[in-house]
Amino acid sequence: MAQYRVLIDANDEKGLVHKISTLFYNKDLNILSNNEFVDRENNKFFMRSVVDGEIEYLDLKESLSKVLPNNVNIEVIKPQKKNIIIMVTKEMHALGDILIRHEAGELEANILCVISNYSDLKSLVSKFDIPFVTISHVGLDRVEHENKILDCLSRYKDIDYIVLAKYMRILTPGFVEQYEDKIINIHHSFLPAFIGANPYKQAFDRGVKIIGATSHFVNNNLDEGPIIAQEVIHVDHAYGWRDMQRSGRNVEKIVLSSALKLALEDRIFVYANKTVIF
């Protein structure tokens, strides 16, 4: 028995569910879970099914293509550990949370390596027998630095996701384009408020009563990529910006780990700079 995650998105038209469910029925597949959503404004159809049965990957993929219109996107995915790269700067909490989950066997992922522009976190990562690569940006312009990172990445084939676990440098369009919808960032504010540097200081100066964190895919507009997950906590006048930063870390790490989990379980569709999440 094989289990598959089937992700389908298309321009909506009558009969899509009928065609897909009829195929599942004819192939004697068991539907373990099924989610659909139609964005009526944009006339887009999304469906994620988990099925199992006696069927080969290629047979299922091909059969779906045959019964569905040409312009439909079909993904058939065997649940298995995905390969991820983590990029960090100096802060430990978001990385630490992922390492502990990985160690606990909670993540459907292999951590291929951790890359940083500083060596501060090497000691932590080494405890877990995961490669740590320091690629300093000192004396390099942005592109030179990224080329070194790309060199490093090129040593790994099949990178499914790059996780920016408080990587504090902005990536160039050239870099981002190579990993479209594959780079997951945690921004330490409740986007779209407080885009850019030191959002806790910005939040403090504005006197907000709630702070938050946002995990999103990275695209070429700073902190403007499709949002995957957000969470908030209440603060009051007694919080200085460093208190906000300290409390915010709890939210940051939980939100990033949640977003990563959604990605690893193939639960996210990206379109129109938004996400549909099942």
Added chain:
Amino acid sequence: MAQYRVLIDANDEKGLVHKISTLFYNKDLNILSNNEFVDRENNKFFMRSVVDGEIEYLDLKESLSKVLPNNVNIEVIKPQKKNIIIMVTKEMHALGDILIRHEAGELEANILCVISNYSDLKSLVSKFDIPFVTISHVGLDRVEHENKILDCLSRYKDIDYIVLAKYMRILTPGFVEQYEDKIINIHHSFLPAFIGANPYKQAFDRGVKIIGATSHFVNNNLDEGPIIAQEVIHVDHAYGWRDMQRSGRNVEKIVLSSALKLALEDRIFVYANKTVIF
């Protein structure tokens, strides 16, 4: 063009989605939204679809019965205002919230009347030109009192829901049986904590840091019916139990109104003393 909400629950078996979606396709129905859930532990299938098309109510209902196995529950519902009765005692907040929503046209409901064992809220209800009936319990035993209420209810046919908006008396099994899964209560605690009288006092005495409210269908075990919605707020040592009660009112009214909205939109399945909510 008619719009229908189709609610189906059944023992799970292969082909249900296929059969239903094929019927929708053949009848040329447009699926506006579609939710499914399979409880694998109990092998139960739930589906709620909103469809529109050129079809008569009876034709759709009958066609579904024909293609589906015998033991499947099928409900086809035309979206329209439901008839509700509200029962209260003396507190104004939950009732007031429903009255304002009703006045604002937010509720898919006609309020047939408000029944109370006291006349305190008559003045408020009368402002909205809604009948208010005082049925005092003084000098009556529980069954005698309820018989008077049942008399009053019998004047209305087609009562879809009875909403207990802080009705502070326990209903007898005889009463509850006549309105199975039709009586919606708000309990002023985060069930199953603090069952019974004065939950805020109980919560205060226990020194909790969070209080809440629970809306549930009423069955014959006190505060044990299927839960529809819950919400909480944080409190601290500075809250006396009356402060908790005061703050709790915000949660109570929002939770009750949310649960009522779910019911009016036919989004709730009840089974195994739980709810499935789409």
Added chain:
Amino acid sequence: MAQYRVLIDANDEKGLVHKISTLFYNKDLNILSNNEFVDRENNKFFMRSVVDGEIEYLDLKESLSKVLPNNVNIEVIKPQKKNIIIMVTKEMHALGDILIRHEAGELEANILCVISNYSDLKSLVSKFDIPFVTISHVGLDRVEHENKILDCLSRYKDIDYIVLAKYMRILTPGFVEQYEDKIINIHHSFLPAFIGANPYKQAFDRGVKIIGATSHFVNNNLDEGPIIAQEVIHVDHAYGWRDMQRSGRNVEKIVLSSALKLALEDRIFVYANKTVIF
């Protein structure tokens, strides 16, 4: 026995608490509650005490002035109902919530009148025997319209707060200056995100997973005044912007009523475009 709320703010210096508490002690006053905060960055001291005892208002006020440095702000307030004006446009939920609380005796306030640029809500307000004044903006420029409102306000002396319960027009600096830190607004977004018109549409377009509402004092920068209270709710891809708007109403009304309650209980200090709230 008289009860007073004593609000003191000053540049921080040693001995303030000592001087104040010694005075309370010498005057044989009972401290019912006491809150202090020092903003170390700005070297500002804030204190709110509730005291009771056998003392005249003037005696307490004068005695405090004598023991404290010259530049200290001292407010001594007898708890009593405050006078408020509510301004609305067409939406009912925020106004309705205040009216119900007022009717339930929950608010320490007299509602002097409700002013609107439309007459839609007149029917609701009239039910509660509260004056409703329609001051249409049609055919008037902004200042002409506001002058008519100011005329209306001038009929009431001692207006403590003006509550903008979804008043959808921007007030001019001339208007705002006359009621500094006295106008409480509800903005239907989690400020500072989505400043300006139709924030739910903006939130929807950005694909956020959380929406919120912010109550703040109005100053002369649009949606930039000192924040009093904020709250949020989770949304997902299935929410169109009208769904967000509908769900957001629950948050809006609760946040505005909470902020109003804080103001009526004299719990808010405003400084540096922020609030300290006890």
Added chain:
Amino acid sequence: MAQYRVLIDANDEKGLVHKISTLFYNKDLNILSNNEFVDRENNKFFMRSVVDGEIEYLDLKESLSKVLPNNVNIEVIKPQKKNIIIMVTKEMHALGDILIRHEAGELEANILCVISNYSDLKSLVSKFDIPFVTISHVGLDRVEHENKILDCLSRYKDIDYIVLAKYMRILTPGFVEQYEDKIINIHHSFLPAFIGANPYKQAFDRGVKIIGATSHFVNNNLDEGPIIAQEVIHVDHAYGWRDMQRSGRNVEKIVLSSALKLALEDRIFVYANKTVIF
């Protein structure tokens, strides 16, 4: 310059704040922060001040005793790392969160050792160069097992707190008495709901829409000790009990770490089986 945390609790009487603040003033101490609370029902006064100045510990302690009534509890604490012992069974998340915070320098604590009745977590703890002691309960009765643990604990003097980071055995009264208000537990439910074993299964069976976690001091009634912190998350019908357990872990670890932080910063008063937290 020395900094001290001054914690005072007493039966409330007039003049306490006056006496304390006058002493601080006379000793030329700077009040960095100050919190007070009076429980009017029980007539209890609580105060936590952080002060700095040129003063010796003994002088401050003694001076306070002299000016205050006899039955007042006075604690003067120099901020410094506290000594903690962590007890675990097999689950990694709560322990891992503390280890990462410790490694990041976020905790005001030395972890003296980790004790477990299983050796599963030895590998993790060893990475951080922290002693791990396995004390199996197999073949021992409860008291014999605890005596072995007490033996181990006796090797460390000055244990400030024992943290039960998912230690899944019930401690006997004999054990608990020796560490009154010093054992911090995380219970994986929103107490007082679901006391005892497998609360997630209980929550699932009850069909709740919110689950939570509670950190509390341990006393001799199972899950009945004074509550320090609680937090919740929303769930729905699609969550099996293992899903609840998985999601609950995020809440458990954050709540336990938050409670520990409050304890390490001397922010908690315990009385009447409750906590006052500043």
